[in-house]
Amino acid sequence: MTTTLFTGIGELVTNDPRHDGTALGILRDAALVVDGTTIAWIGPAAQAPAADLARDLGGRAVLPGFVDSHTHLVFAGDRAGEFEARMNGNRYEAGGIRTTVAATRAASDEALTANVARLVSEMARQGTTTVEIKSGYGLTTRDEARSLAIARQFTEETTFLGAHVVPEGVTPEEYVDLVTGPMLEAAAPYARWVDVFVEDGAFDEDQARTILNAGRAKGLLPRVHANQLSEGPGVQLACELGAASADHCTHVTDRDLTALADSGTVATLLPGVEFSTRSPYPDVRRFRKAGVTVALASDCNPGSCYTSSMPFCIALAIREMGMTPAEALWSATAGGAKALRREDIGRLGIGSRADFAVLDAPSYLHLAYRPGVPLVAGTYVGGRTG
């Protein structure tokens, strides 16, 4: 394998506390060596070893690539009109998720694949190196399986979300039978995770437990859409089942926070949703005080939040949720990796994947200090840049 030495790293975020005693593990005037797809060496530039190739980054900041652990990228169409009506304070009588389900079912495999490719590429340009992708706009055995087969072309982190909403024309009982039977059978070969939207109007606690346990019996690992619109049983269920992550957590009780801390289930916060739906944000200080591990993700989807920008989510988490800049960066990288139970990403150290972002800025602080500005100068995935 060819080795490449990167020098001129003004600020290197490793997420390895051994470097500086903080969670971000920052090195200044640093260098790193990539060997094939992994990091072979990391440390002060003055001690860097030789390599086959060399690149000088001119004082730029380098950070672990963002791990976006919650997205819904397999869909067709958009819902800009619905967004406009919501922002104008008008009611919008169209079908919400069902609009996207109809468009997705009607789309060709090629069109769905091209849309995922467009969004994954857009994410990479913004520093994201790992993306989780859910199904959930098919809601038939055929369309859920093909959604996951398409997602699998782009990531190992695929999530079966047949239990997104109950589609028209079937009862909830019939649909749970379908999701836990033929649909799971068809989807499982393409999925690592199983997820349920636990909410009034979607799936209740018993239905969710049934679906998540059926997924586990097929070897899928659970994660849960929990407590987005109101307090409810989602977080507790996620903790009970040992889910890797409870996502949204916008409305949580102190008991929920204790359960998250005790179980080690990650709370994945999605500030873009609160921004795009003009909803109140959760207060991270409560999570911090309870000792909960927090991840940040985009929730990129055509309805409630169509951002693909992890830097934007970081800026929002700081401004609106009370995260410190250091916490927000950690949650968007190492936190996302924990939410996906991955040890090889979300940090930069010997043996970790060479997934990193180079900023046109001297410090990661600029991600929030310069909100909205496209600051990612280069993204490396497995040591390769696009």
Added chain:
Amino acid sequence: MTTTLFTGIGELVTNDPRHDGTALGILRDAALVVDGTTIAWIGPAAQAPAADLARDLGGRAVLPGFVDSHTHLVFAGDRAGEFEARMNGNRYEAGGIRTTVAATRAASDEALTANVARLVSEMARQGTTTVEIKSGYGLTTRDEARSLAIARQFTEETTFLGAHVVPEGVTPEEYVDLVTGPMLEAAAPYARWVDVFVEDGAFDEDQARTILNAGRAKGLLPRVHANQLSEGPGVQLACELGAASADHCTHVTDRDLTALADSGTVATLLPGVEFSTRSPYPDVRRFRKAGVTVALASDCNPGSCYTSSMPFCIALAIREMGMTPAEALWSATAGGAKALRREDIGRLGIGSRADFAVLDAPSYLHLAYRPGVPLVAGTYVGGRTG
């Protein structure tokens, strides 16, 4: 001159109400012809004339380039540490604006010019085609004059803001004498506008009137930093003097709004400042009800708001200030042009400058529907792309 026909414009925002009866004047399936630096033809694609060259935009949206009518780009250094402390809720005892003044005075002309070039280029990549640039980090006759001379290399819209703060070592009375005397004399050849920061701790009403009138006597047109941190005399003074714009307007009375509407002075809102300083936003509904013309600008500066992104400001204005998506786009284009008293920009019509942005999206709505995502696929300034 070579003419170029642009076809395949899925949505063309003209800001000419004659096209569709709305302020944005939207054409669908449109085309435009650029002749040299101006628009020679605009209309339905089916009626487009021939031209020397042709470009198919593949259904993308085209809008007038953003007119960013309020920035402070001539400076050295950054204040990321101050931002971090503010976001972490800590006091920060460093010098605020004075930190930047010291760094700016110490910087070479070349370093200052390179920094402006970097930011103007970054803005162009985000769709901005006109930028106003203020002095105000020099605060000596030499440093204010050279700041404006540098700014003038990038824009005709230069603003003398010697009256930004009173620098150390002089009394306010001495400084007003300097600003209205030798400093104005040295700065005026490079400036179109004169501006004063009217606020407790900066300049009071009488000082501001003296400075603005001295600038007017030298042929400079007034604009005012008004009512940013508290209610005060800035807006009324701007209206009294016929200023083109009163900027910030975060804390305004109903009487202020009436004065703005009656005088035709534009209220330039700067939502990035409220975002980056965690301050409350003004409510655009009050401005709308009073009949005030509103512009949106970035206020790009290293202290209170280091964004250069007009799309980010648009998304904030909608989410946080109650603008409709249509109002926000108009304010960021035609509104900015009015704040600079320009007729040739901020709209797309026969004879207007060929300043426009092409989006990687089918509609301008995506600027806010997809917050934080770099959606500008191309920016044309005077018919030329970078």
